[in-house]
Amino acid sequence: GAGVSQSPSNKVTEKGKDVELRCDPISGHTALYWYRQRLGQGLEFLIYFQGNSAPDKSGLPSDRFSAERTGESVSTLTIQRTQQEDSAVYLCASSPPAGSNTEAFFGQGTRLTVV
């Protein structure tokens, strides 16, 4: 596609349920990033993929969070046993090979609300 696509755009879930958030990066972009943006806050780094590998998972806030990427394309962020503090906008971004000087391209985000 022309840009980074995220789905769903909005997700309301009950506390304790699992959710999956999907990101389709720009074709050919080998680097993929997940960030979390809480209301009124900046961007919090979660995880970075280079190809299908995740060399940096340091931002994942707990073991309830996991992510994978397949085919050097689609990525899924999974949150298990959701808590109210997980409510946020989850942003995905992609860029050409890491180490290059190009900017990251962002999707529209998934707004997650845990009730």
Next chain:
Amino acid sequence: AQSVAQPEDQVNVAEGNPLTVKCTYSVSGNPYLFWYVQYPNRGLQFLLKYITGDNLVKGSYGFEAEFNKSQTSFHLKKPSALVSDSALYFCAVRDRAGGSYIPTFGRGTSLIVHP
């Protein structure tokens, strides 16, 4: 470690006046620097970047930014603000030489342009 500071949570300016949104950074090596804009319920859109060369960088929508190595700053500027410039602005840094390919973002500055 790399970090970004945006010292102002909010900047208010009258339409037609010049605007400045401040950003300072910290990296161990030399930086790549970026500015993004976020409109309500949207993802981040790239505005401009500093890679190397001329310290004054021009970007989209009439915005520009000046890289100042001695002050470790990369302030965003526009000579004449428009009401439609009202949005959330993020500065980001990536260390050119470091092992992390992950952009670090500031907390964001809300720009409000009054008619």
